Amino acid sequence: MNDKLVIGKHEFNSRFILGSGKFSLEMTNAVIKNGGVEIATLAIRRANKGGEENILDYIPKGITLLPNTSGARNAEEAFRIARLARELGCGDMIKIEIIKDSRYLLPDNCETIKACKLLSDEGFIAMPYMMPDLSAARSMAEAGASAIMPLGAPIGSNKGLLTKEFIKIMVEEIDLPIIVDAGIGCPSQACEAMELGCAAVMANTAIATAKDVPAMATAFKMAIEAGRIAYLAGLGRILDNKAEASSPLTGFLED
Amino acid sequence: MKEYTDVEEYFDTMEHIESDVMDKVLDLMKRYDPSAYTAKDVVNAIAKERLDIDDFGALLSPAATPYLEKIAIKAKDETAKHFGNSRCMFTPIYTSNYCENRCVYCGFNKDNDIHRAKLTIEEVDKEMTKIAESGLTEILILTGESRTKSDITYIGDCVKTAAKHFSSIGLEVYPMNSDEYHYLRECGADYVTVFQETYDHQRYSELHLGGPKRVFSYRFNAQERALIGGMRGVAFGALLGLGDFRKDAFACGIHAYFLQRKYPHAEISYSLPRLRPFINNEEDTNQVHEKELLQTALAYRLFMPFAGETISTRECPKFRNNIVTLCATKISAGVCVGIGGRAEEEKGDEQFEISDPRNVEEVRKALVERGLQPVFNDYVRV
Numbered sequence: 144m145n146d147k148l149v150i151g152k153h154e155f156n157s158r159f160i161l162g163s164g165k166f167s168l169e170m171t172n173a174v175i176k177n178g179g180v181e182i183a184t185l186a187i188r189r190a191n192k193g194g195e196e197n198i199l200d201y202i203p204k205g206i207t208l209l210p211n212t213s214g215a216r217n218a219e220e221a222f223r224i225a226r227l228a229r230e231l232g233c234g235d236m237i238k239i240e241i242i243k244d245s246r247y248l249l250p251d252n253c254e255t256i257k258a259c260k261l262l263s264d265e266g267f268i269a270m271p272y273m274m275p276d277l278s279a280a281r282s283m284a285e286a287g288a289s290a291i292m293p294l295g296a297p298i299g300s301n302k303g304l305l306t307k308e309f310i311k312i313m314v315e316e317i318d319l320p321i322i323v324d325a326g327i328g329c330p331s332q333a334c335e336a337m338e339l340g341c342a343a344v345m346a347n348t349a350i351a352t353a354k355d356v357p358a359m360a361t362a363f364k365m366a367i368e369a370g371r372i373a374y375l376a377g378l379g380r381i382l383d384n385k386a387e388a389s390s391p392l393t394g395f396l397e398d
Numbered sequence: 399m400k401e402y403t404d405v406e407e408y409f410d411t412m413e414h415i416e417s418d419v420m421d422k423v424l425d426l427m428k429r430y431d432p433s434a435y436t437a438k439d440v441v442n443a444i445a446k447e448r449l450d451i452d453d454f455g456a457l458l459s460p461a462a463t464p465y466l467e468k469i470a471i472k473a474k475d476e477t478a479k480h481f482g483n484s485r486c487m488f489t490p491i492y493t494s495n496y497c498e499n500r501c502v503y504c505g506f507n508k509d510n511d512i513h514r515a516k517l518t519i520e521e522v523d524k525e526m527t528k529i530a531e532s533g534l535t536e537i538l539i540l541t542g543e544s545r546t547k548s549d550i551t552y553i554g555d556c557v558k559t560a561a562k563h564f565s566s567i568g569l570e571v572y573p574m575n576s577d578e579y580h581y582l583r584e585c586g587a588d589y590v591t592v593f594q595e596t597y598d599h600q601r602y603s604e605l606h607l608g609g610p611k612r613v614f615s616y617r618f619n620a621q622e623r624a625l626i627g628g629m630r631g632v633a634f635g636a637l638l639g640l641g642d643f644r645k646d647a648f649a650c651g652i653h654a655y656f657l658q659r660k661y662p663h664a665e666i667s668y669s670l671p672r673l674r675p676f677i678n679n680e681e682d683t684n685q686v687h688e689k690e691l692l693q694t695a696l697a698y699r700l701f702m703p704f705a706g707e708t709i710s711t712r713e714c715p716k717f718r719n720n721i722v723t724l725c726a727t728k729i730s731a732g733v734c735v736g737i738g739g740r741a742e743e744e745k746g747d748e749q750f751e752i753s754d755p756r757n758v759e760e761v762r763k764a765l766v767e768r769g770l771q772p773v774f775n776d777y778v779r780v
Contacts, residue, residue: 281662315448316659380445392470395720396689 146375148343150236150320151268151289153207157181158337159367160209160322161360162347168201170356175203178360184209184238184345187228199231209270211238218257225262237262238292238324239271248298252279256286263287272324275309280317291319292345295336296326299348303332307339314340330359330366337370338378405603406612413575413623419656420618426451427597427649432642435459444472449701454651457697458644466693473696473725476703484773485765486706486728487758488536488568489529493517493556495737495746497542499609501595503640503673505749506542508609515737515746516547519555524741526563532732532758535775536566538591542749543572543611550578554585561586566777568633572610573620579627588777590624591633591669592617596641597649605640621657631665632657633708638694639673639686647694651701658702667706667728668698688717692724699725711735711752718754719764731761 148155161180163171175183185198187210202208210228215221218241225237239262241254255271256279262269268289273279275293283291293310296302303326304310314321320342327333333344344367353359408414435456443453444465456462457469494516497506505512517525529537539556541548553571560567568589569582579590596602599614606612621632634654636646650668658666672686695707709718709726711733722729733754737746756764765772 316662318659377442380442383445387467387471391467392474392720392724393466393692395716396466396692 146371148320150270153236153268155181155207157364158343158371159333159364160184160324160343160345161350162324162345163198163202168198171198171201172203173357174350174360175206177357178350178364180206180360180364182207182209182236182343184211184347185233186211186213187224187231187233188214199233207236208233209236209238210234211240211272212258213240213242215239215241215258216243216254217241217251218254218261221254221258222261222265225265225267229267235266236268236270236289239269250274250294252276255279256282259283259286259288263289270322275306275313277309277312277316280313284317284319288319290322290342291317292322292324294325295323295332296328298325300326301328301349301352302326303328304335307335310336310341311339330362333363334366334370334373337367338373340374343367404613404615405599408613408616409610411575412610412613412616413577415576415619415623415626417619417622419622419653419660420615422656423597423618423649423653424599426652427645430455430645430648432459432644432648435461437461437464440465443700444468451652451655451701454697454701455648457700458647458651458694460644462693462697463689466689466696469693469696469700470724473699474723476699477725477727480704481727482771483769484771484776485722485726486536486773486776487534487731487761487765488538488566488728489532489534489730489732489758490538490540490570490735491522491525491529491740492540492735492737492746492749493522494541494544494548494552495749496544496547497609498544498546499611500607501609501611502605502607503637505747512747513745516552517738517745519552519559521738521742521745522556523559523562525738526560528741529732530563533774534732534758535564536568536777537564538568538570538730539587540570541572543609545572545610550574550581554582557582557585557587565775573617574623576623576626579624579629581627583628588629589631589633589665589667590621590629591635591667592620592624593635593637593669593671594618594650594653595637596646597636597653598641598645601641618653621653622660625657625661625664629664631667631706633667633669633706635669635671637671637673638691643672643686643690643694647697651698654705655702658705665706666702666704667708668695668702669708669710670695670698670726671710671712688713691717692721695721695725711754712750714753715756715764719768722765722770723768729761729765731756731758 157179161183210233212221212224239258259269270290272292296305322343323336324345327346350359439456440462443456567587570591636650707726708728735748736744762772
């Protein structure tokens with residue numbers, strides 16, 4: 144089946160985007176392999192040589208890096224982080240994360256819209272992490288975003304698709320891949336997001352906090368694939384046994 | 399993808415805009431095969447919370463006709479969800495019937511020997527004063543398509559006059575450039591209606607023998623230019639019966655759909671005209687009966703549940719009374735399709751024959767009797 148995930152000029156077979164940074168680096172390879180992962184995110188602030196180990200050393204060749212701008216508090220900072228990512232050889236895709244809220248880590252849509260413009264003008268494939276708000280998503284698309292990444296629930300919460308209705312609206316209204324980022328807590332939720340027509344799912348905490356991390360990656364892979372196939376197959380109807388009126392609404396046609 | 403070329407070149411004065419909407423619509427219309435749908439497709443479409451283009455196609459197909467009642471039930475629900483029981487009332491005013499086009503089905507056809515007339519602005523004011531006495535606050539200004547007899551300045555003056563009497567002003571005049579729409583918006587116009595008549599461009603060229611209207615794509619892009627010019631809303635219509643009505647209704651439906659996607663703020667509305675007898679063409683060769691018209695109206699409702707639907711006085715009172723309970727949201731009343739005739743004697747002939755001569759009070763009463771709430775004022779100009 145020729146069913147590629149297309150983001151900007153890149154094409155992928157896998158629709159499971161792996162967030163990194165929450166499980167030990169030596170497990171990365173197994174998670175990527177089990178999950179059939181082709182895209183993995185990384186925080187540029189961690190990719191610097193500052194820490195003990197560099198995540199870049201653990202991500203296998205052939206995996207597309209999706210650097211994020213975490214740590215940025217406004218568009219200008221996100222822009223500088225993105226440039227740094229490019230210098231580090233992390234490619235041209237960038238996940239815009241602009242967060243001014245340290246408790247819930249909820250994104251700032253206004254600054255994110257600005258960053259989309261700055262980054263896409265600079266030639267980046269901008270993928271904004273955002274609160275699912277239709278107007279903001281439209282502005283991001285207009286500002287040059289290549290995908291929209293609404294959150295399902297607060298990051299790391301594992302609470303699932305709390306924003307389901309709004310994500311549905313975005314899938315329907317925005318002509319860009321919609322990728323649920325943050326909040327997905329278990330494979331069934333990932334599957335549900337895919338059934339709705341999301342183009343991909345990003346998960347990290349759900350896998351990182353599982354008892355068996357690599358096995359959970361396998362489960363996510365299967366769930367995401369199942370959801371995608373179900374979406375393409377077209378979900379069956381939900382029965383609505385509404386009684387027909389004794390005097391039919393269209394009866395006037397016969398008189 | 400662009401395969402379509404106009405049978406006639408753009409006039410020098412006609413504005414080109416960059417848009418992929420027409421190509422998308424014509425391409426999907428070409429691929430739309432009403433006979434390809436089954437009962438299952440129809441049942442699935444009815445059950446959906448949100449219908450896609452293919453579901454819309456199913457509802458317009460012959461396979462949907464046995465399900466008309468079920469579709470009507472759903473449509474009634476959707477209308478209630480988005481509009482409650484309120485139904486807007488308005489009236490059209492024809493200010494001129496001079497026309498440069500030669501459309502074989504139209505009473506205003508340049509070649510037709512009819513009484514031509516144009517109201518002076520003073521007469522327009524008198525007619526509007528008369529209309530405003532009925533309590534209506536929404537008006538639709540119509541003219542024949544003549545840039546010389548009813549030029550932009552004239553239309554602008556009609557709009558300015560209307561703005562003294564009405565809070566909402568629609569235009570159904572010839573397609574124009576975005577700066578002209580912008581000017582009329584400044585004068586006080588809110589909405590622009592353009593009927594594509596038929597979306598089958600082959601048929602279109604057979605029916606529109608002369609005049610600027612012959613340029614299919616300039617007409618097609620009129621609503622988009624109107625939105626670029628700052629209009630609040632745009633209305634769409636296929637004159638059902640000119641071509642294959644299922645394909646025309648399909649194209650008209652998705653034309654509005656794609657424009658709304660591109661201009662999400664735009665208020666969208668469908669008109670539901672079908673071919674009726676007119677001067678010099680008394681013969682009824684129409685295959686679109688009330689049932690087919692209703693199927694189309696219901697399909698629009700399910701596909702674009704938030705869109706307005708206007709039901710014309712081409713239809714009889716009984717049909718109009720019923721369709722407003724199901725899916726139509728806007729109904730005209732006290733209609734004259736000649737030039738003048740409300741305040742003073744009619745100066746010029748009609749475009750077509752109307753089938754519902756009821757005045758504003760009669761239509762208002764009919765709505766109330768059906769549990770509906772007539773809305774005279776739906777907009778405040780700021």
